[in-house]
Amino acid sequence: MIAANNLSVNRGGRLILDQVSFQAKKGRMLGILGANGSGKTTLLKTVTGFYPYQAGSIEIDGKPLATLKPKERAQRMAVLSQDEHVSFDVPVYEAVALGRYAHQQGLFAVKGKTDDDIIRKAMEETGISDMAERSLLSLSGGEKQRVWLARALAQQPDSLLLDEPTNHLDLARQVALMEHLTKLLASRQLTVVCILHDINLASLYCDDVLLLKNGKVICQGETQSILTRGVLENIYGTAFHEWKEPVKGRKQFSVVTRV
Numbered sequence: 001m002i003a004a005n006n007l008s009v010n011r012g013g014r015l016i017l018d019q020v021s022f023q024a025k026k027g028r029m030l031g032i033l034g035a036n037g038s039g040k041t042t043l044l045k046t047v048t049g050f051y052p053y054q055a056g057s058i059e060i061d062g063k064p065l066a067t068l069k070p071k072e073r074a075q076r077m078a079v080l081s082q083d084e085h086v087s088f089d090v091p092v093y094e095a096v097a098l099g100r101y102a103h104q105q106g107l108f109a110v111k112g113k114t115d116d117d118i119i120r121k122a123m124e125e126t127g128i129s130d131m132a133e134r135s136l137l138s139l140s141g142g143e144k145q146r147v148w149l150a151r152a153l154a155q156q157p158d159s160l161l162l163d164e165p166t167n168h169l170d171l172a173r174q175v176a177l178m179e180h181l182t183k184l185l186a187s188r189q190l191t192v193v194c195i196l197h198d199i200n201l202a203s204l205y206c207d208d209v210l211l212l213k214n215g216k217v218i219c220q221g222e223t224q225s226i227l228t229r230g231v232l233e234n235i236y237g238t239a240f241h242e243w244k245e246p247v248k249g250r251k252q253f254s255v256v257t258r259v
């Protein structure tokens with residue numbers, strides 16, 4: 001479980017997060033929603049220890065984040081960032097294998113058979129097994145996104161923190177990814193935190209949502225009770241029409257055109 005309590009973050013002399021509290025629970029997917037610049041990425045980077053915070057507290061499975069060594073953090077949390085970039089070229093298999101470093105001993109650790117099995121399973125789960133020998137730089141944006149997800153899965157974390165994981169993916173792959181995450185949640189009892197711009201995907205797949213505006217929490221809780229036309233209009237500043245998708249009866253929203 002990930003818990004933040006009254007978290008405040010300043011960056012470049014500005015207050016970016018203002019007393020944010022939330023809990024992401026085991027076996028549930030928490031969606032973080034909010035307009036551009038509302039503080040979503042800052043929140044994710046703070047709870048994973050990439051950004052410092054000026055007030056409040058963060059606990060991972062009941063332990064203060066600050067007391068976890070970098071390797072222990074990596075064993076507990078895998079992060080898929082919005083700004084993953086490739087600075088050197090490696091075969092796809094090696095890029096996924098980077099996820100195993102948190103579990104290896106020593107500076108020049110050698111991958112064993114178990115590591116190889118885990119790497120191949122993560123590649124299979126993300127549909128990239130046939131790309132193992134391909135050069136990372138030659139992949140499309142959506143293919144690279146699946147490599148980063150495979151690397152995160154290979155890390156075998158307790159929590160997966162994903163910044164816009166559906167970015168670059170076509171519609172069918174967006175649905176496939178969210179369904180895959182839903183299955184992983186149940187089978188591995190993971191905690192998943194996911195920044196999403198697509199409120200309809202969030203409504204279909206997230207158990208809980210946290211809505212941010214200007215660095216403050218507007219509301220949070222069980223997705224189907226929290227997501228309403230009124231609250232989304234407040235968050236995004238545009239008009240919405242609300243309807244229900246016919247299979248699960250989950251809420252869906254479309255923007256109302258103004259011209």
Ligand SMILES: Nc1ncnc2c1ncn2[C@@H]1O[C@H](COP(=O)(O)OP(=O)(O)OP(=O)(O)O)[C@@H](O)[C@H]1O
Nearest residue numbers: 011012014016034035036037038039040041042043
């Ligand atoms: N180093 C920094 N110095 C000053 N302001 C910063 C810094 N980093 C981020 N910000 C500001 O903090 C605010 C929140 O940024 P953040 O990236 O967390 O938003 P976001 O909700 O993830 O946005 P998006 O949906 O556009 O990805 C933005 O206004 C951004 O310009």
